[in-house]
Amino acid sequence: MNNIIKVANLSKRYASGFEALKGIDLTIRKGEIFALLGPNGAGKTTLISTICGIVRPSEGTVTVGGHDIAADYRAARAMIGLVPQELTTDSFESVRATVTFSRGLFGKPPDPGLIEQILRDLSLWDKKDAKIMTLSGGMKRRVMIAKALSHEPDVLFLDEPTAGVDVELRRDMWQLVGRLRERGATIILTTHYIEEAEEMADRVGVISKGQIILVEEKAALMAKLGKKQMTIELQNRIEAVPEALSPFNLGLADGGNALVYTYDSQAERTGITALLQALAEAGLRLKDLHTRQSSLEEIFVNLVSDR
Incomplete structure (x- = not known):
C-alpha cells in the first residue's frame, strides 16, 4: 500500500530545552484510519x-503526498484537513460563510452544493445562517469539522474531535469518518475514547514522552499483546x-465456586485443551x-505503564 505521509527522524526541541519529539519515524498509508494514542503530554498534538x-521541527523531514511540508508547504498543506482540539473560528460570522471562506483559503473555486452537503452530513444545515457565537459547544465542534472538510482534503487529522461533546455528535462524527474512508481519504485521529480507536482504526500507534513506542495493525496488536x-x-x-x-496458575473466584485461567493467543489451543484434561483428572x-479478551484500552495502559 502507498504511504501518503512519511516522517523521518523528526525531533522538536524548544528554547527551554524541553524535547517534545525525539527522532520519530512514522509512515501513514493511503486510505487507512490510523489511531495515535498516548497520555496527556506525550507529544500527540x-x-x-x-x-x-x-510547528517547525528542529530536525527531520515530513512529506505529504510526496510534498515536503517545509520546502513545498502550499502543496502539502492543501492535501490536509485539520480539526484541532481548540475551537478557533470567527464568532461573528455565519456557519455557511465561515465554511465557504475556509474553502477559498485553499484556492478552491466556490461550490455551494459541496458546502451544503458537508453541512447536512454534520447536521448543520438548519444552522447555516446562524452566527457561530450563538452555537453550543458541540455545534461549534461540528463547524470545525466542516471547515476542515471544505477543501476536500486527501488527509484528515482529528485531534481529540469528540472530547467533551455529546453522544449524538460522536455518532455522527464516526459515521462521517466511515464515509470519508470509503471515498479513499486517509484519517489520523487522536482520542481519549479508546473504544473508538478499537472500533474504527486499521493501525494503532502509541506515543509516550515524545517517542513512538509501537506501531501495529490493530488486530495483530490485540492478538499479540491482548490477554x-x-x-x-x-x-x-x-x-x-x-x-x-x-x-x-489458576486463581480462585466467586468464593471458590469458579477458577480463572489467564492466557495469550499463542497458548490458547494447547493450554485450554491441557487444562480441561487436567480438570477432569483432578x-x-x-x-x-x-x-x-483484553480491550485496546487495557493494552494501551499496560504499554505506557511498562514504558
Whole structure:
C-alpha cells in the first residue's frame, strides 16, 4: 500500500530545552484510519502540528503526498484537513460563510452544493445562517469539522474531535469518518475514547514522552499483546486450587465456586485443551465456561505503564 505521509527522524526541541519529539519515524498509508494514542503530554498534538506545518521541527523531514511540508508547504498543506482540539473560528460570522471562506483559503473555486452537503452530513444545515457565537459547544465542534472538510482534503487529522461533546455528535462524527474512508481519504485521529480507536482504526500507534513506542495493525496488536481470561464455573465449591493444577496458575473466584485461567493467543489451543484434561483428572466437574479478551484500552495502559 502507498504511504501518503512519511516522517523521518523528526525531533522538536524548544528554547527551554524541553524535547517534545525525539527522532520519530512514522509512515501513514493511503486510505487507512490510523489511531495515535498516548497520555496527556506525550507529544500527540505536537506531532500532528508538525506534520501539518504549524510547528517547525528542529530536525527531520515530513512529506505529504510526496510534498515536503517545509520546502513545498502550499502543496502539502492543501492535501490536509485539520480539526484541532481548540475551537478557533470567527464568532461573528455565519456557519455557511465561515465554511465557504475556509474553502477559498485553499484556492478552491466556490461550490455551494459541496458546502451544503458537508453541512447536512454534520447536521448543520438548519444552522447555516446562524452566527457561530450563538452555537453550543458541540455545534461549534461540528463547524470545525466542516471547515476542515471544505477543501476536500486527501488527509484528515482529528485531534481529540469528540472530547467533551455529546453522544449524538460522536455518532455522527464516526459515521462521517466511515464515509470519508470509503471515498479513499486517509484519517489520523487522536482520542481519549479508546473504544473508538478499537472500533474504527486499521493501525494503532502509541506515543509516550515524545517517542513512538509501537506501531501495529490493530488486530495483530490485540492478538499479540491482548490477554484472554476464561472463567470456569464449578459444580462444587473448592477451598483451594488442587496441586495438580498449579502449572496453569489458576486463581480462585466467586468464593471458590469458579477458577480463572489467564492466557495469550499463542497458548490458547494447547493450554485450554491441557487444562480441561487436567480438570477432569483432578475430579472437578464443570458447570459453565466464560471467556473475555483484553480491550485496546487495557493494552494501551499496560504499554505506557511498562514504558
